[in-house]
Amino acid sequence: MTHRSITxxxxxxxxxLLKSLVTQQNxxxxxxYLNRYLSEITSQNASVITRTSIQRFLLSAQAQHxxxxxxxxxxxxxxxxxxxxxxxxxxxVGVQLAQTLAKHYGLPPVILALRDGPLKDVxxxxxxxxxxxxxxxxxxxxxxxxxxxxxHFDAIIVNSLASSIFLQNFASHGLPMAWWIHESAEGFxxxxxxxxxxxxxxxxxxxVSPNSEACGRRYVSEDKTxxxxxxxxxxxxxxxxxxLCSREIVFxxxxxxxxxxxxxxxxxxxxxxxxxxxxxxxxIIVGEPxxxxxxxxxxxxxxxxxxxxxxIDYRGTMSNDDCLKLLASLDVLICPSTDDxxxxxxxxxxxxxxxxxxxxxxxxxxxxxxEEAILIPAGSPEALADAIxxxxxxxxxxxxxxxxxxxxxxxxxxxxxxxNNAIHLVDGxxxxxx
Numbered sequence: 001m002t003h004r005s006i007t008x009x010x011x012x013x014x015x016x017l018l019k020s021l022v023t024q025q026n027x028x029x030x031x032x033y034l035n036r037y038l039s040e041i042t043s044q045n046a047s048v049i050t051r052t053s054i055q056r057f058l059l060s061a062q063a064q065h066x067x068x069x070x071x072x073x074x075x076x077x078x079x080x081x082x083x084x085x086x087x088x089x090x091x092x093v094g095v096q097l098a099q100t101l102a103k104h105y106g107l108p109p110v111i112l113a114l115r116d117g118p119l120k121d122v123x124x125x126x127x128x129x130x131x132x133x134x135x136x137x138x139x140x141x142x143x144x145x146x147x148x149x150x151x152h153f154d155a156i157i158v159n160s161l162a163s164s165i166f167l168q169n170f171a172s173h174g175l176p177m178a179w180w181i182h183e184s185a186e187g188f189x190x191x192x193x194x195x196x197x198x199x200x201x202x203x204x205x206x207x208v209s210p211n212s213e214a215c216g217r218r219y220v221s222e223d224k225t226x227x228x229x230x231x232x233x234x235x236x237x238x239x240x241x242x243x244l245c246s247r248e249i250v251f252x253x254x255x256x257x258x259x260x261x262x263x264x265x266x267x268x269x270x271x272x273x274x275x276x277x278x279x280x281x282x283x284i285i286v287g288e289p290x291x292x293x294x295x296x297x298x299x300x301x302x303x304x305x306x307x308x309x310x311x312i313d314y315r316g317t318m319s320n321d322d323c324l325k326l327l328a329s330l331d332v333l334i335c336p337s338t339d340d341x342x343x344x345x346x347x348x349x350x351x352x353x354x355x356x357x358x359x360x361x362x363x364x365x366x367x368x369x370x371e372e373a374i375l376i377p378a379g380s381p382e383a384l385a386d387a388i389x390x391x392x393x394x395x396x397x398x399x400x401x402x403x404x405x406x407x408x409x410x411x412x413x414x415x416x417x418x419x420n421n422a423i424h425l426v427d428g429x430x431x432x433x434x
Contacts, residue, residue: 077109078109078426080112085118113131115132116132157179170201176203181208183212204225207228209227213225237352249332252333255335255343260337268381272382285312287316340362341363357376
């Protein structure tokens with residue numbers, strides 16, 4: 001036995017003991033054994049992050065609720081699986097769903113994340129219990145979560161295809177499970193052989209957009225599926241930018257440095273602009289300089305090409321709060337993605353009443369008309385260059401699109417419509433429990 005398997009064996013044993021103590025409502029004895037049990041864990045070769053997050057969970061109200069013998073008439077216990085807690089689209093909207101469930105049911109879901117990240121602090125600040133279970137990323141998957149912990153919940157929600165590693169060796173124990181799919185072609189391209197089995201164990205599959213459905217419908221019957229577009233809480237500012245007559249027009253592109261996000265398309269478009277147009281604009285690019293597909297040459301190429309333009313302002317990585325401040329200062333958001341199911345930054349730009357240039361390969365293109373955003377063919381620098389030129393020549397377009405953009409946010413992405421749809425779907429999932 002490895003040190004790690006011994007550690008998880010102790011965790012399993014400890015959970016059984018703690019379950020009986022919590023059921024008996026013997027808190028003094030519970031705390032005594034908890035401290036003794038945790039002191040044993042700390043001597044083992046387990047991840048500090050994982051161990052610490054489990055300690056916090058064991059002391060939480062969710063743990064005591066989870067192990068109650070009779071939960072009839074009490075709020076449902078929901079386990080919510082995240083592949084990571086980064087400041088990217090799927091984890092961010094996952095947090096929104098977790099907050100919605102906590103608000104409606106009166107008990108926050110327990111978050112099980114397979115990788116740590118800055119969203120953990122956000123979740124904990126709003127009262128969520130977060131378990132970081134890094135062991136799922138290794139070959140050792142003989143874990144307490146899988147064999148003992150998970151089966152105590154009333155339902156499990158899995159966030160994004162990237163969390164499929166949690167499902168590969170998981171037995172559902174008859175639990176109602178839902179999979180919220182955020183990815184489209186790029187995500188499904190790496191589908192492992194176990195994908196059909198993962199979909200088979202689902203009671204429900206929720207698509208974030210038609211892009212996701214088009215790629216995943218072959219794995220699941222239609223009667224199990226529904227759309228769950230995310231919602232974005234209204235944080236738009238009422239501040240107005242300076243008049244355009246006294247300054248440059250500010251364009252922005254916000255997104256990780258991944259080929260499908262289209263930074264290369266934007267730079268090719270800028271290279272086609274005339275000097276008078278280039279002199280009238282400033283371009284802000286935000287994004288983490290890496291390519292998770294293992295293609296560092298793409299990132300290097302983008303960074304080199306950006307330096308050729310004196311009017312490009314590269315900002316690196318930003319928090320969501322800082323991104324919202326930046327969006328408020330932009331005149332135009334550009335989203336030239338070649339594959340993007342429902343980019344959050346576009347929705348936030350609509351919320352801020354911003355003119356958006358979007359490719360027809362993103363999820364919002366299925367919802368917006370030509371009065372609410374400028375739609376261009378995916379993968380076309382020429383079309384993007386034409387759109388930028390038209391805005392420079394007709395700056396009144398920025399104001400003309402503002403009200404329709406905001407109306408589109410309210411119609412499709414308000415937090416109220418999201419909450420109503422989410423609770424309807426989760427209520428249906430809970431009613432399916434055996």
